[in-house]
Amino acid sequence: MVKGQTIAEKILARASGLPKVEPGDFVEASVDLVMVNDITGPLTVKTIKALSKPRIWDPDRLVIVLDHQTPADRVQSAENHKLLRSFAAEFGVKALYDVGVGVCHQVVPEEGHVKPGMLIVGADSHTCTYGAFGAFATGVGSTDAAAALALGKLWFKVPESMLINVSGRFSRLVAGKDLILHILGRVGVEGASYMSVEFKGETVEALSVDSRMTLTNMAVEMGAKTGIIEPDVKTIQFLKEATGENSFQHIRSDPEASYAETLEFQVDGLEPQVAAPPSPANVKPAGEFSGVEIDQALLSSCTNARLEDLRVAAEILRGRQVKRDVRMVVIPASRKIYLKALEEGLIQVFVRAGAVVAPPGCGPCLGGHMGVLAEGEVCISSTNRNFTGRMGSPKARIYLASPATVAASALTGRITDPREVVP
Amino acid sequence: MIFEGKALKCGDDVDTDAIIPGKYLVLTRPEELAAHALEGLSPELPGKIREFGILVAGRNFGCGSSREHAPLALKYAGVKCVLAESFARIFFRNAVNLGLPVLECKNVSSRIEEGDGLKVNLREGVIEDLSRGFTLKAKPLPGFLLKILELGGLMAYVETRLGGGI
Numbered sequence: 001m002v003k004g005q006t007i008a009e010k011i012l013a014r015a016s017g018l019p020k021v022e023p024g025d026f027v028e029a030s031v032d033l034v035m036v037n038d039i040t041g042p043l044t045v046k047t048i049k050a051l052s053k054p055r056i057w058d059p060d061r062l063v064i065v066l067d068h069q070t071p072a073d074r075v076q077s078a079e080n081h082k083l084l085r086s087f088a089a090e091f092g093v094k095a096l097y098d099v100g101v102g103v104c105h106q107v108v109p110e111e112g113h114v115k116p117g118m119l120i121v122g123a124d125s126h127t128c129t130y131g132a133f134g135a136f137a138t139g140v141g142s143t144d145a146a147a148a149l150a151l152g153k154l155w156f157k158v159p160e161s162m163l164i165n166v167s168g169r170f171s172r173l174v175a176g177k178d179l180i181l182h183i184l185g186r187v188g189v190e191g192a193s194y195m196s197v198e199f200k201g202e203t204v205e206a207l208s209v210d211s212r213m214t215l216t217n218m219a220v221e222m223g224a225k226t227g228i229i230e231p232d233v234k235t236i237q238f239l240k241e242a243t244g245e246n247s248f249q250h251i252r253s254d255p256e257a258s259y260a261e262t263l264e265f266q267v268d269g270l271e272p273q274v275a276a277p278p279s280p281a282n283v284k285p286a287g288e289f290s291g292v293e294i295d296q297a298l299l300s301s302c303t304n305a306r307l308e309d310l311r312v313a314a315e316i317l318r319g320r321q322v323k324r325d326v327r328m329v330v331i332p333a334s335r336k337i338y339l340k341a342l343e344e345g346l347i348q349v350f351v352r353a354g355a356v357v358a359p360p361g362c363g364p365c366l367g368g369h370m371g372v373l374a375e376g377e378v379c380i381s382s383t384n385r386n387f388t389g390r391m392g393s394p395k396a397r398i399y400l401a402s403p404a405t406v407a408a409s410a411l412t413g414r415i416t417d418p419r420e421v422v423p
Numbered sequence: 424m425i426f427e428g429k430a431l432k433c434g435d436d437v438d439t440d441a442i443i444p445g446k447y448l449v450l451t452r453p454e455e456l457a458a459h460a461l462e463g464l465s466p467e468l469p470g471k472i473r474e475f476g477i478l479v480a481g482r483n484f485g486c487g488s489s490r491e492h493a494p495l496a497l498k499y500a501g502v503k504c505v506l507a508e509s510f511a512r513i514f515f516r517n518a519v520n521l522g523l524p525v526l527e528c529k530n531v532s533s534r535i536e537e538g539d540g541l542k543v544n545l546r547e548g549v550i551e552d553l554s555r556g557f558t559l560k561a562k563p564l565p566g567f568l569l570k571i572l573e574l575g576g577l578m579a580y581v582e583t584r585l586g587g588g589i
Contacts, residue, residue, distance in 0.1 A: 026565040147577045
């Protein structure tokens with residue numbers, strides 16, 4: 001009998017021109033898309049230019065997103081942006097998303113660059129987000145990105161797969177972020193090292209595309225090479241709107257595919273979760289942190305600043321005021337989301353509540369700008385990493401939580417289970 | 424691709440901050456980075472690397488950040504080859520890409536002792552412990568990764584490919 005293959009194995013086999021691959025195999029695979037941003041892109045560009053005959057194999061397969069230090073916060077950032085713009089012009093790269101379009105991991109799928117079955121590398125560790133659309137997407141270094149651009153191919157080690165099966169229904173104000181934090185708490189930061197993590201089950205099927213992207217986004221926090229979710233009608237609907245196309249590759253794991261590990265999770269009764277510094281796997285129910293006072297509440301990033309996230313936060317903040325002495329910063333993940341939030345009146349809710357709304361981009365998530373922290377300060381954040389020094393001072397503390405928990409905490413000035421403020 | 428040297432041992436979970444502490448990331452010349460290789464484990468290690476030449480590690484070597492400075496520092500400090508029970512994913516990629524030979528092999532850390540004379544045949548995946556007279560067999564790297572290493576790194580490989588050399 002032919003052994004079944006997972007989505008990850010099928011994609012790597014197809015891209016390598018092989019009938020099948022096994023975990024542990026090394027393959028050279030054709031890459032369908034390469035993404036770089038304004039942090040990693042400059043080194044990739046310099047590496048390409050150092051070739052004796054600088055070239056990129058297909059300018060239509062490169063996406064450049066200026067999102068980290070945008071609008072330029074200092075001269076060096078402005079120089080990096082300028083370098084990428086002139087590289088794009090010189091090499092005929094059409095897909096350059098300039099300052100303000102949004103965070104790369106939102107923009108790349110939203111602008112129709114991601115399709116099921118694709119093999120994507122991005123010079124950014126959260127590239128695994130695109131697995132929410134049934135692609136195999138993984139983060140690489142700047143040199144890898146340069147080689148992939150020059151040759152159209154890159155080497156890969158075929159990962160083992162981990163299956164995470166989720167069942168049950170979320171309680172009110174509990175969401176995808178709470179689930180992924182809960183999973184991280186059990187799996188740990190190395191628990192899925194080198195693996196492809198496949199999320200499955202009735203709970204995942206019931207999730208919106210926005211929430212599924214939150215799950216795959218944080219797969220890297222478990223050490224995973226990628227996170228993958230089988231495409232369904234919701235995925236196809238999103239992809240139709242994003243790409244303007246009507247039919248997509250039908251890709252799913254075979255029923256008899258083999259997984260190195262299978263984990264079962266049940267979300268009935270799951271409480272809002274919070275990850276305490278300095279590890280995203282340091283997770284407990286939000287209620288256990290209710291004594292922690294905050295200085296900043298941040299609703300941003302490729303993890304949680306999509307329309308659904310802004311809606312739930314606005315619902316909690318509507319007609320109320322952010323607590324005195326607390327700063328709330330809201331950064332929609334993309335310009336398109338920003339516009340929809342304007343049309344729905346969500347931005348007005350944030351501004352009236354006393355929040356600062358900043359232009360789409362990565363903001364302070366990785367210590368860039370627009371809300372970095374001072375020594376001793378505490379931030380409740382809808383982002384993905386709470387490492388020491390991640391968001392400014394090494395003596396600041398970051399707690400990770402869902403958009404609902406961030407909004408509720410902004411109202412009370414301490415870490416708050418959102419069900420407390422929305423009876 | 425045969426490397427000879429003495430075993431310099433380090434434990435499990437050696438992270439990229441131990442290989443090259445964050446405060447040195449502003450350095451860009453490989454020789455400057457090399458002066459601090461493994462300094463995070465112990466301050467006298469950078470000076471010892473060259474006389475040993477072969478690093479023998481436990482599980483999850485190179486975990487942590489994606490900094491390409493880590494394999495670069497080891498390579499220029501005189502590491503000819505890293506043997507480990509397992510490697511962290513991004514370090515493994517970066518090492519091969521920058522021309523630092525790496526080989527994953529079960530029991531390397533438990534059977535080989537510090538200072539043992541070693542002979543590593545990268546192509547065959549064979550590690551000989553000359554001091555104790557035993558041989559360990561690893562799964563050899565596939566041909567194209569050996570080719571990348573032989574040429575000194577991924578971009579040299581890219582050059583050769585583009586020039587029609589392969």
